Amino acid sequence: MQPLGLINGEIIDINSNVVPMEDRGHQFGDGVYEVTRVYNGKCFALKPHMDRMYRSLRELRIPATYTFGELAEFHERLIQESGITEGGVYLQVTRGIAPRAHNFPENTVPRLTMSIRPIGAGTPLTAIRESGAKIIFISDERWLRCDIKSLNLLGNILGKQKAKETGCFEAVMLRDGLVTEGTSSNFFIVRDGVLWTHPVNNLILKGVTRTIVIEHIAAELGIPVIEKAFDGEFAKGTAEAFLSGTTTEIAPVVSIDGAPVGSGAVGPITRKIQYAYGKLIDLECMR
Amino acid sequence: MQPLGLINGEIIDINSNVVPMEDRGHQFGDGVYEVTRVYNGKCFALKPHMDRMYRSLRELRIPATYTFGELAEFHERLIQESGITEGGVYLQVTRGIAPRAHNFPENTVPRLTMSIRPIGAGTPLTAIRESGAKIIFISDERWLRCDIKSLNLLGNILGKQKAKETGCFEAVMLRDGLVTEGTSSNFFIVRDGVLWTHPVNNLILKGVTRTIVIEHIAAELGIPVIEKAFDGEFAKGTAEAFLSGTTTEIAPVVSIDGAPVGSGAVGPITRKIQYAYGKLIDLECMR
Numbered sequence: 001m002q003p004l005g006l007i008n009g010e011i012i013d014i015n016s017n018v019v020p021m022e023d024r025g026h027q028f029g030d031g032v033y034e035v036t037r038v039y040n041g042k043c044f045a046l047k048p049h050m051d052r053m054y055r056s057l058r059e060l061r062i063p064a065t066y067t068f069g070e071l072a073e074f075h076e077r078l079i080q081e082s083g084i085t086e087g088g089v090y091l092q093v094t095r096g097i098a099p100r101a102h103n104f105p106e107n108t109v110p111r112l113t114m115s116i117r118p119i120g121a122g123t124p125l126t127a128i129r130e131s132g133a134k135i136i137f138i139s140d141e142r143w144l145r146c147d148i149k150s151l152n153l154l155g156n157i158l159g160k161q162k163a164k165e166t167g168c169f170e171a172v173m174l175r176d177g178l179v180t181e182g183t184s185s186n187f188f189i190v191r192d193g194v195l196w197t198h199p200v201n202n203l204i205l206k207g208v209t210r211t212i213v214i215e216h217i218a219a220e221l222g223i224p225v226i227e228k229a230f231d232g233e234f235a236k237g238t239a240e241a242f243l244s245g246t247t248t249e250i251a252p253v254v255s256i257d258g259a260p261v262g263s264g265a266v267g268p269i270t271r272k273i274q275y276a277y278g279k280l281i282d283l284e285c286m287r
Numbered sequence: 288m289q290p291l292g293l294i295n296g297e298i299i300d301i302n303s304n305v306v307p308m309e310d311r312g313h314q315f316g317d318g319v320y321e322v323t324r325v326y327n328g329k330c331f332a333l334k335p336h337m338d339r340m341y342r343s344l345r346e347l348r349i350p351a352t353y354t355f356g357e358l359a360e361f362h363e364r365l366i367q368e369s370g371i372t373e374g375g376v377y378l379q380v381t382r383g384i385a386p387r388a389h390n391f392p393e394n395t396v397p398r399l400t401m402s403i404r405p406i407g408a409g410t411p412l413t414a415i416r417e418s419g420a421k422i423i424f425i426s427d428e429r430w431l432r433c434d435i436k437s438l439n440l441l442g443n444i445l446g447k448q449k450a451k452e453t454g455c456f457e458a459v460m461l462r463d464g465l466v467t468e469g470t471s472s473n474f475f476i477v478r479d480g481v482l483w484t485h486p487v488n489n490l491i492l493k494g495v496t497r498t499i500v501i502e503h504i505a506a507e508l509g510i511p512v513i514e515k516a517f518d519g520e521f522a523k524g525t526a527e528a529f530l531s532g533t534t535t536e537i538a539p540v541v542s543i544d545g546a547p548v549g550s551g552a553v554g555p556i557t558r559k560i561q562y563a564y565g566k567l568i569d570l571e572c573m574r
Contacts, residue, residue, distance in 0.1 A: 005308055014307070015307050015309075015384075016307060017305050017306060018304050018308055019307070019313055020301070020302050020304055021292055021305055021306060021402060022402070023306070023313065025314075026379075026381075026400075026438075027312075027320070027379065027438060027440075028316070028440040028444055029315070029440060029441060060445075092314065099290070100402075102440070102443055102444050103447045103450075104444070117387075141431040142431075143439075145441070150441055151316050152316050152442075153315040153317070154315065155430050155439075157317055157390070158347075161389075161391050163390075
């Protein structure tokens with residue numbers, strides 16, 4: 001059970017120097033990434049993650065150089081060789097190595113780096129999923145292509161750090177007064193039995209967990225979903241709220257900016273969705 | 288005369304692998320940079336570049352670990368050991384190496400990497416400075432902290448690439464209809480003998496060359512300066528326009544979106560400013 005890296009299809013020490021200073025990831029954040037959760041030694045929802053990765057590459061016009069089959073095999077190999085059964089596989093592709101200039105270089109090869117790290121059962125996330133997360137609202141200062149899962153993450157970093165320093169789990173962002181998403185999660189509210197979340201456009205990432213919640217879980221449970229932007233006050237006046245994400249899974253939100261959400265306890269619809277999400281993981285990874 | 292790299296104060300092959308995959312520059316674009324021009328084997332305006340770098344670090348709360356004296360010595364060493372007398376020194380500092388998580392890691396050491404590359408006299412820039420640049424206007428999609436010279440450069444990259452593909456030298460960006468700056472330069476217009484440019488705030492980088500133009504050249508030549516945002520139509524109706532930047536120096540703009548600026552020839556005030564900038568370089572580097 002040790003973290004491992006992978007580059008050019010070869011397993012490596014995660015701490016070894018494998019990137020030259022003029023990799024465009026290192027100098028421009030010019031690349032895309034994905035994180036896939038591993039349960040019971042199996043990847044959960046790998047296909048939608050890789051599909052989204054290919055979309056991000058297309059949007060940035062970085063050529064795709066590995067097939068889904070090859071990427072699946074690399075995930076497999078990292079799991080096998082690390083012995084990690086509960087963890088996360090990180091994958092990123094940069095536009096490659098070239099003398100520094102803003103425009104796309106010609107004749108470079110995109111660079112794939114991957115790694116695996118364990119995610120323990122005893123992390124703070126376990127407690128947060130059980131008893132709920134405190135969050136803060138902050139201003140969304142990111143660029144206007146948040147639909148691309150790119151390496152330009154400073155806005156997310158600064159937001160997450162602010163959350164941490166105010167004793168919160170996550171910062172959820174507002175642009176022009178409307179709630180977009182968390183720094184590493186999507187944000188849902190429950191109002192009068194209806195699920196609300198920001199629609200898919202250039203202002204949010206189309207989360208894989210978000211899609212599962214809307215298309216599988218809510219559909220199956222018969223919970224109506226409204227994909228429409230709403231403001232901070234609307235969110236604060238809600239009965240329930242939760243965050244969704246690959247690592248976050250379904251995390252109930254019990255307070256926003258220090259004020260309780262609903263009764264301040266985890267709500268019943270959130271619990272149902274959490275339970276259903278757990279069942280989907282069981283179905284895909286536990287047998 | 289060969290490009291060289293520098294890390295931890297040591298000269299290295301610029302192509303060697305010196306960065307682990309979990310450097311926060313590589314995974315988040317979590318760092319800052321500067322480019323300083325070398326003329327006649329001497330750095331031009333090194334102090335304001337390093338001062339700005341310290342400011343960028345402070346804004347991102349990355350600790351500064353090298354003094355100005357040390358950084359000046361590293362610049363010197365790259366020039367000496369490479370034998371490059373006309374070139375550019377690139378410097379970047381990332382938040383260091385840590386297992387991937389959005390919030391700031393604890394107990395990591397910021398990583399400084401530097402490099403030097405020649406800038407030839409026969410580059411396209413030479414011709415552009417003489418006969419002028421074509422530019423396009425594009426929408427400014429970047430984040431709201433463009434005052435930080437960070438490694439989150441995807442908006443700049445996509446804009447520069449678009450310029451290149453339309454046969455232009457630079458893309459100048461408009462936010463809410465107002466002209467901000469170029470993807471790697473500041474933008475000035477001349478109207479009725481007055482210099483206009485976007486004011487210094489969170490929407491533009493405070494260019495070192497921009498400051499020299501305003502505080503030294505315009506002041507000395509008695510040209511009034513108005514630092515106020517203006518729209519695209521206002522810019523297109525101008526007599527003269529130019530770009531300023533460390534590598535760009537002063538580049539006249541002769542067409543915007545395919546239409547000539549003023550007469551379509553390089554204007555007299557732009558030439559005066561170019562000349563004055565050349566004299567400042569002579570004064571600092573040529574003796």
